[in-house]
Structures are given as structure tokens and as C-alpha cells.
Amino acid sequence: MIEATGLRKSFRVGRGRGATTVDAVRGVDFAVRRGEIVGFLGPNGAGKSTTLRMLATLIRPSGGAATIAGVDLLRAPAQVRRRIGFVAQASGTYDDSTARRDLVLQARMHGLSKSVAQELAAGAIRAFQLDDFADRKIKTYSGGQRRRLDVALGVIHSPQVMFLDEPTAGLDPPSRVRMWQEVRRLREAGMTIFLTTHYLDEADSLCDRVSIIDAGRIVAEGTPSALKREISGDVVAVDFAAEVAGETGGDLPAATKLLAEAPYVHAAEPVDGTLRLYVDSAATAIPQIMRALYDRGIEPGAIEARRPSLDDVFLAKTGRSLAE
Numbered sequence: 001m002i003e004a005t006g007l008r009k010s011f012r013v014g015r016g017r018g019a020t021t022v023d024a025v026r027g028v029d030f031a032v033r034r035g036e037i038v039g040f041l042g043p044n045g046a047g048k049s050t051t052l053r054m055l056a057t058l059i060r061p062s063g064g065a066a067t068i069a070g071v072d073l074l075r076a077p078a079q080v081r082r083r084i085g086f087v088a089q090a091s092g093t094y095d096d097s098t099a100r101r102d103l104v105l106q107a108r109m110h111g112l113s114k115s116v117a118q119e120l121a122a123g124a125i126r127a128f129q130l131d132d133f134a135d136r137k138i139k140t141y142s143g144g145q146r147r148r149l150d151v152a153l154g155v156i157h158s159p160q161v162m163f164l165d166e167p168t169a170g171l172d173p174p175s176r177v178r179m180w181q182e183v184r185r186l187r188e189a190g191m192t193i194f195l196t197t198h199y200l201d202e203a204d205s206l207c208d209r210v211s212i213i214d215a216g217r218i219v220a221e222g223t224p225s226a227l228k229r230e231i232s233g234d235v236v237a238v239d240f241a242a243e244v245a246g247e248t249g250g251d252l253p254a255a256t257k258l259l260a261e262a263p264y265v266h267a268a269e270p271v272d273g274t275l276r277l278y279v280d281s282a283a284t285a286i287p288q289i290m291r292a293l294y295d296r297g298i299e300p301g302a303i304e305a306r307r308p309s310l311d312d313v314f315l316a317k318t319g320r321s322l323a324e
């Protein structure tokens, strides 16, 4: 449904001799099949929005090619536009209008008659559970209510492909879960969904497939479970947060050095006051880790064993944590 090859975007910033080029997207390839929910996961500035905005015909790629619903992005952007919906990152500027009014306007902008537009708006209000506040001014809505309206506006013309830029950024946990339900419902209604997120749990539980993007390049791609399987074994997280708060000195670097050399540890990565240890089996490694630390006079905080997460995948590919 979406196929991109070598898609690139460079922005020119500044003027005259001081002008420089920002390579926001450095040649990305990916394919999204009909009826899938696919996510671009990456830190701030990775190039997620720029990719999405190119696919939604809002900015012209500097290179590469893409087809969306069988239509060539560069040759026929107007035809692409008819087949897609786009929800931008929350702008935070909402006027004195109401949800119903904006939904009707949006449907009319797609060339529908007033009566059809009113019918569609009423349908969207029901589907997205906006009934209780649809005739109230948008500026009185909660963040989650506004975001549901944003998505309702994006799908009013029943597009085949839906682009969502950070659909749950800034929402509280219940609103995020609700938005995930809405997105799954759109897929059940036959839409293909491409979204961006910097939330690991969102990529993990909502997306059928994930592309991890960093500094304009895709560094890993696959189903969340396949990506996590790439990191074999278990993760043991040893907490040194008290040290970060200044209670003890130097234990985290010392523990990292000590355990990185231990034969039962594949890799030792300090992340934000915690030492992540990649091991075959947490059950056998934890007693060995404890012994090694105590022998060296290092007293760690809590020790936790867990399965690898998408953040472990990101760390393995980039040397940095998304959580930082």
C-alpha cells in the first residue's frame, strides 16, 4: 500500500555564506502492506515527521521514490492526496469553532454536498465518541478529546491510507489507550495506517511492524517481537540511581567496567543511572553478578530481570537509549 525507496530530504537553512544543509532523511526504504499498522519509532529529530510529511505530499522529497495506494508520489501528488488522510502533530491552537462545525467543513472541503457532509459529521461524532461535547467550543476540550477530533477530521473522507504524526504525544495513559483503540478500529474498517511515535510501548503494542529510525536512517525493521528476539537472552537491570543523586561515588562506571569483562555478560550498558546487562539467563547470571559486585565492595540498589524491550534493540543499534 505504501512503498518507499531511497526517500531523502535535505533542508537548506540560513542564507548566503552562512547557509548549511540539514539532511533530515537520508534515504529510507520501507513497505507497508494493506491493512497494516506500521510505525516509525525514533528519538526527537530522527526524521519521522519529515518522512510522514513527504508521503502526505506536504513537502517534496529531495530524492528517492514512493507509491501510495498504487499512485506515484512525485508524478501524481493530487491523486495521492485523494487517497490519504493526514493528522499532524498536535498544534495546540484551536479556535472558537466546534467539533461538528469543523467536521462538516472538512467534509465539504473534500467536495461533498452539505447534506452528505452533515451525515458524515454525525457518523464521525458517534464513531469517535465526541457526542458529549461536539457542539461545545473546541478550546474547552481535553487533550484526548482534541486528539480524537483531529483523527476524526483526518478520516472524514474515508481514505485508504491514514498518516498519523505522534497521535498520542502529550496524552495521559487512559487517553493514549483509547486512541490506540480508535486506531485499531480504523484498521478494522479497512484502512492502512502509518504512524510516528517516540513511545516504545506504543510501537510495541499498537504496531504490526516497526521501523526504528535514527538520524535520518532506518536502523532496524520488523515486527516488535522479531526485533526483540534479535536481542537473545535476558536483560538484568542494576539500579545505581542513588549514586546519581550523589549518595555514593563512582560505582556505576566501576560496575560497568567489571561486568563488561565478565564471561557471562554479553554487553554492559549504563543508561540513566541503571546498568543494563545482557545475559543468556537472568536466573543463573544474577547470583554471579551479585557476587562480583560485593567482592568489589559495590552495593547496588534494586536488581531486576526482564525480557528485552524495543529500547534494548535501539540501544544495540545506536549505542544510545531512546528513554534518555
Ligand SMILES: Nc1ncnc2c1ncn2[C@@H]1O[C@H](COP(=O)(O)OP(=O)(O)OP(=O)(O)O)[C@@H](O)[C@H]1O
Residues within 6 Å of the ligand: 011, 012, 013, 022, 023, 024, 025, 042, 043, 044, 045, 046, 047, 048, 049, 050, 051, 198
Ligand atoms: N523545515 C525545516 N527546515 C530545516 N530543518 C528542518 C525542517 N524540518 C525539519 N528539520 C530538521 O530535520 C530533522 C528531522 O526533523 P523531524 O521533524 O523529521 O524529526 P522527528 O523525528 O519527527 O522529531 P520529533 O519527534 O521531535 O517530531 C531535525 O534535525 C529538524 O531540525
